[in-house]
Amino acid sequence: xxxxxxxxxxxxxxxxxxxxxxxxxxxxxxxxxxxxxxxxxxxxxxxxxxxxxxxxxxxxxxxxxxxxxxxxxxxxxxxxxxxxxxxxxxxxxxxxxxxxxxxxxxxxxxxxxxxxxxxxxxxxxxxxxxxxxxxxxxxxxxxxxxxxxxxxxxxxxxxxxxxxxxxxxxxxxxxxxxxxxxxxxxxxxxxxxxxxxxxxxxxxxxxxxxxxxxxxxxxxxxxxxxxxxxxxxxxxxxxxxxxxxxxxxxxxxxxxxx
Amino acid sequence: xxxxxxxxxxxxxxxxxxxxxxxxxxxxxxxxxxxxxxxxxxxxxxxxxxxxxxxxxxxxxxxxxxxxxxxxxxxxxxxxxxxxxxxxxxxxxxxxxxxxxxxxxxxxxxxxxxxxxxxxxxxxxxxxxxxxxxxxxxxxxxxxxxxxxxxxxxxxxxxxxxxxxxxxxxxxxxxxxxxxxxxxxxxxxxxxxxxxxxxxxxxxxxxxxxxxxxxxxxxxxxxxxxxxxxxxxxxxxxxxxxxxxxxxxxxxxxxxxxxxxxxxxxxxxxxxxxxxxxxxxxxxxxxxxxxxxxxxxxxxxxxxx
Numbered sequence: 001x002x003x004x005x006x007x008x009x010x011x012x013x014x015x016x017x018x019x020x021x022x023x024x025x026x027x028x029x030x031x032x033x034x035x036x037x038x039x040x041x042x043x044x045x046x047x048x049x050x051x052x053x054x055x056x057x058x059x060x061x062x063x064x065x066x067x068x069x070x071x072x073x074x075x076x077x078x079x080x081x082x083x084x085x086x087x088x089x090x091x092x093x094x095x096x097x098x099x100x101x102x103x104x105x106x107x108x109x110x111x112x113x114x115x116x117x118x119x120x121x122x123x124x125x126x127x128x129x130x131x132x133x134x135x136x137x138x139x140x141x142x143x144x145x146x147x148x149x150x151x152x153x154x155x156x157x158x159x160x161x162x163x164x165x166x167x168x169x170x171x172x173x174x175x176x177x178x179x180x181x182x183x184x185x186x187x188x189x190x191x192x193x194x195x196x197x198x199x200x201x202x203x204x205x206x207x208x209x210x211x212x213x214x215x216x217x218x219x220x221x222x223x224x225x226x227x228x229x230x231x232x233x234x235x236x237x238x239x240x241x242x243x244x245x246x247x248x249x250x251x252x253x254x255x256x257x258x
Numbered sequence: 259x260x261x262x263x264x265x266x267x268x269x270x271x272x273x274x275x276x277x278x279x280x281x282x283x284x285x286x287x288x289x290x291x292x293x294x295x296x297x298x299x300x301x302x303x304x305x306x307x308x309x310x311x312x313x314x315x316x317x318x319x320x321x322x323x324x325x326x327x328x329x330x331x332x333x334x335x336x337x338x339x340x341x342x343x344x345x346x347x348x349x350x351x352x353x354x355x356x357x358x359x360x361x362x363x364x365x366x367x368x369x370x371x372x373x374x375x376x377x378x379x380x381x382x383x384x385x386x387x388x389x390x391x392x393x394x395x396x397x398x399x400x401x402x403x404x405x406x407x408x409x410x411x412x413x414x415x416x417x418x419x420x421x422x423x424x425x426x427x428x429x430x431x432x433x434x435x436x437x438x439x440x441x442x443x444x445x446x447x448x449x450x451x452x453x454x455x456x457x458x459x460x461x462x463x464x465x466x467x468x469x470x471x472x473x474x475x476x477x478x479x480x481x482x483x484x485x486x487x488x489x490x491x492x493x494x495x496x497x498x499x500x501x502x503x504x505x506x507x508x509x510x511x512x513x514x515x516x517x518x519x520x521x522x523x524x525x526x527x528x529x530x531x532x533x534x535x536x537x538x539x540x541x542x543x544x545x546x547x548x549x550x551x552x553x554x555x556x557x558x559x560x561x562x563x
Contacts, residue, residue, distance in 0.1 A: 004374075004432035011407040011438055013334040014363030024360035032348045096346065104344030107310055109334040109361045109404065258312070 015109035025118035074222035085163035093171030094179025103258035146229030158240040165247020172255035195219040263439035270317030280463035293454035301463040302443040337406035352381030362404035481520030485539040
């Protein structure tokens with residue numbers, strides 16, 4: 001080992017340009033998501049598996065007059081968005097806090113908003129992969145999408161904002177293992193009650209309340225557009241916007257970095 | 259001193275009913291190394307974490323490079339090595355260091371840094387699979403890669419093997435030589451002796467001793483001066499030539515001990531008597547305490563939880 005050259009460590013402080021930080025951080029967040037086996041299982045394998053199984057095997061009865069794949073594709077898209085933006089994000093943030101990563105990053109020139117933007121961009125990138133794969137598998141199963149892509153994008157973006165806010169709120173306030181348990185529990189409950197697997201009409205009178213769940217709003221809105229060729233589902237967008245406001249406001253107020 | 263790199267005055271931090279930091283004050287000159295030395299639970303980490311901007315003090319003031327420790331403008335100027343953790347468990351060692359380097363405008367070469375800290379072989383290993391010592395070295399690399407002016411190292415060599423400890427010490431010395439201020443916590447005496455310009459000894463949240471290693475270890479009252487010479491010198495005559503209260507003994511034969519207030523005058527009087535009597539004093543030395551003696555004297559020998 002050669003000695004340090006005099007001057008090699010002379011101070012030359014300065015923050016990198018924001019764009020460079022954002023690009024590097026987004027790449028790192030994306031790498032972490034795709035490298036994590038459980039995350040890939042949650043965000044890709046389970047939604048795609050459910051789509052195939054539920055479409056092919058007649059275990060769940062879809063409302064009369066509806067084709068199976070046309071019913072399940074919107075539900076599975078809602079599930080995929082929830083898995084990436086809420087469950088995956090909450091668990092990752094919970095453990096990052098526990099491991100002192102976020103605390104450490106707070107002592108670097110990386111601004112917090114760049115960190116959160118990078119996480120959001122990584123989630124959006126994963127969602128893009130999810131949507132493409134779900135669409136491809138759906139088309140192979142005979143899916144015939146209707147409606148306006150703009151309405152779909154609006155629903156997915158607002159859904160992402162709602163689920164990200166809730167995920168950051170959960171992961172930013174609870175310990176890693178508690179977050180893991182809570183996020184998986186919520187994921188499962190919303191999978192069952194959120195109109196992903198079962199039509200909400202199966203729950204009778206509870207339907208009106210369940211409609212207010214973010215997953216239900218997203219799956220219902222996506223179905224209105226993609227299956228029925230409806231216009232912009234204003235009610236569902238409003239529900240998602242409310243969840244986004246609650247989640248993001250709560251997260252920005254209660255989020256703890258360590 | 260010019261504007262100190264770090265100035266801590268009357269710092270207080272409480273956790274519930276426990277006062278972890280109880281009125282700590284010290285200053286650190288630019289381009290110097292300060293060691294915060296103390297037993298476990300003495301308040302070292304709390305003090306450093308307030309200086310790093312992680313915690314808010316309950317009393318007192320801290321100025322880091324003249325600014326409030328929470329000032330975002332400090333982030334590129336200050337490097338931080340926390341006591342544990344602080345990396346994405348799923349990122350590889352090299353990826354993690356390059357990520358942190360990408361936050362800085364003029365970072366050090368991550369590859370060179372990995373090489374110097376003997377991490378090149380594990381740069382493709384996920385952080386969570388690194389050994390404790392490897393994680394420590396990576397954390398050190400992350401603290402300095404952005405070329406900061408001031409570095410906080412919380413127990414930088416805890417759990418390191420001797421080679422890694424040496425590499426860490428070399429890095430700290432090189433930082434200092436290049437004008438970087440280093441504040442480190444340690445409970446290792448030799449580390450403080452090897453590296454620190456100034457030592458602040460902390461116990462129970464208070465400063466119990468401060469100064470250079472020499473200041474702290476110099477024997478003051480009732481010091482001892484030892485030398486070797488031919489056996490059977492007239493110790494009474496020597497004692498008579500020295501200030502009152504000074505005693506001289508010979509034990510074992512040929513080994514002499516002068517006990518009294520050791521100051522330059524005493525040393526001069528002893529050597530003058532030897533010269534006058536044709537005695538060649540060999541191995542003449544002023545007995546000093548080790549930093550460990552001082553540390554135990556200041557903090558007691560009781561075991562800490």
